[in-house]
Amino acid sequence: MLKSFDIYSQNNILKIIVALNLLLVGTGSLLYTDRLITKLEDREEQYVQLYTKAIAYASDTSHTNMSDMTFVTSEILQANKTIPAIYVDPNGHISYKLNIDLPADLTDDQQQQFLRQKIVEMKKKHDPLVVDIGNGERGLVYYSNSSLLRQLTYFPYALLAILTALGVLAYLAFSSSRRAEQNRVWVGLAKETAHQLGTPMSSLMAWVEYMRSDPAQYDESITDEIEKDVQRLETITARFSSIGSIPTLKEENLNEVVRQFTDYLSKRISTKVKMSVSSQLPPTQMVKINKLLFEWVIENICKNAVDAMKGTGELRLNMVPLPHQEVAIDITDTGKGISKANMQKVFSPGFSTKKRGWGLGLTLAKRIVEEYHNGRLYVKSSEVGKGTTFRIVLNSE
Incomplete structure (x- = not known):
C-alpha cells in the first residue's frame, strides 16, 4: 500500500x-x-x-x-x-x-x-x-x-515580471522555512532517540557484566551475542547523536568499509537474499567519510532493497571509478522497481511504500551523502517488476 x-x-x-x-x-x-x-x-x-x-x-x-x-x-x-x-x-x-x-x-x-x-x-x-x-x-x-503611452504599454509586462519575482521569492521563503522546520524536527527527534536509548543500554551493559561474573550459570556464547547487540545499539545511538552536528570525516579505505559492513549486514537480513560485493577500485582506494554515518546510508538503502524484494532476491553492490576523481557505489536489487511517477518522491520526507515506518530512511541517507559528504545519491535506473539501482557518488580527492 x-x-x-x-x-x-x-x-x-x-x-x-x-x-x-x-x-x-x-x-x-x-x-x-x-x-x-x-x-x-x-x-x-x-x-x-x-x-x-x-x-x-x-x-x-x-x-x-x-x-x-x-x-x-x-x-x-x-x-x-x-x-x-x-x-x-x-x-x-x-x-x-x-x-x-x-x-x-x-x-x-x-x-x-x-x-x-x-x-x-x-x-x-x-x-x-x-x-x-x-x-x-x-x-x-x-x-x-506618445512616449507616455508607449511606456504605459510596457507597464503590464514590467508588472507581470515583478509579480512573478515576488511569487518566486515567496515560494523560496516558504520552502526555506519548511526545510528549516523539517531539519529542526529531524534533529530533535534524532537527539531525543539517542537520549532515550542511553538508559536501556546502560542497563543491558550491567546485565552483560552480571552474566559474565557467573560463567557457570550463563553460556558465554549467549553473553557474547548480547554484547554484540549492545554494541550495535551504541553504534545506532552514535549515529542519531551525529544528526544536526557537523560530522568528522576521516580517510577510510572504501573497499574495506563496504565489505566489512556488508559482511555484518548479510547475517542480519533474510537468508533468501543473495548479497554480493564487487569492486573495480584500487585495493587501497581512500575516501573521506564519517564511517558511522556512511554505514547508515548503506544500511538504509540495502534494507529498502530487501523490503522491495520481499525478503527474496539478489542484492549486488558494485564499486566503480568515475571521471574527475570520483567513485561510485551502485546498489542493485531485483525487487519490484519504482514507477516513473514515484521516481522523484523516493527521497521526500514521509514517502513510503510500506504500511509501517516514517519514510525518512532514504531522506536521511540523501542528506548524509550530499550535505555531510559533498556527494550525490540518486536513482540510477529502475524498471517496474525487475529492480532498482541506487548510486552513491563520492569525491576521492
Whole structure:
C-alpha cells in the first residue's frame, strides 16, 4: 500500500493563498492598465483628428480672418507637444512634422528618407487620418503613440515580471522555512532517540557484566551475542547523536568499509537474499567519510532493497571509478522497481511504500551523502517488476 503524508500541509495552504492573491492583483492591474491604455489611445486619436481639422482649416484659402488663422496655427497646430505626427500633402510631399527629433547633420534628402521610414512605422500602428482641404484634394496625417503611452504599454509586462519575482521569492521563503522546520524536527527527534536509548543500554551493559561474573550459570556464547547487540545499539545511538552536528570525516579505505559492513549486514537480513560485493577500485582506494554515518546510508538503502524484494532476491553492490576523481557505489536489487511517477518522491520526507515506518530512511541517507559528504545519491535506473539501482557518488580527492 502506497502512502505519503506531509505534516507541513499548512505551508502548502499558505502558498496557495499567496499565489491566488498575486494572481488577483496581477489580473486586476493588467485589466485596469489595458482599460487605461485604450482610453489614452482614443484621446490621442481625438487630438490627431483635431490636428487634421486644423490643417484643413489652415489650408483653406477662403479664410481671410487673420486672428482665426493665428489661433489655428499657434493654438491648435502647436498644442500637440507629445504625439508624433507627419502631414503629407496631396502631392505626396511631407509638409509638417510634429514631435519628431531628427538626427543631427542630415541633409534634406536624408531627412526626407528618415521621415519616410517613420511613416512606414506609423502605418503599422495606426491608419492615417484623411485631411480634406477642398477641391477634391486630400492629404494624410500619419501618427504614432506618445512616449507616455508607449511606456504605459510596457507597464503590464514590467508588472507581470515583478509579480512573478515576488511569487518566486515567496515560494523560496516558504520552502526555506519548511526545510528549516523539517531539519529542526529531524534533529530533535534524532537527539531525543539517542537520549532515550542511553538508559536501556546502560542497563543491558550491567546485565552483560552480571552474566559474565557467573560463567557457570550463563553460556558465554549467549553473553557474547548480547554484547554484540549492545554494541550495535551504541553504534545506532552514535549515529542519531551525529544528526544536526557537523560530522568528522576521516580517510577510510572504501573497499574495506563496504565489505566489512556488508559482511555484518548479510547475517542480519533474510537468508533468501543473495548479497554480493564487487569492486573495480584500487585495493587501497581512500575516501573521506564519517564511517558511522556512511554505514547508515548503506544500511538504509540495502534494507529498502530487501523490503522491495520481499525478503527474496539478489542484492549486488558494485564499486566503480568515475571521471574527475570520483567513485561510485551502485546498489542493485531485483525487487519490484519504482514507477516513473514515484521516481522523484523516493527521497521526500514521509514517502513510503510500506504500511509501517516514517519514510525518512532514504531522506536521511540523501542528506548524509550530499550535505555531510559533498556527494550525490540518486536513482540510477529502475524498471517496474525487475529492480532498482541506487548510486552513491563520492569525491576521492
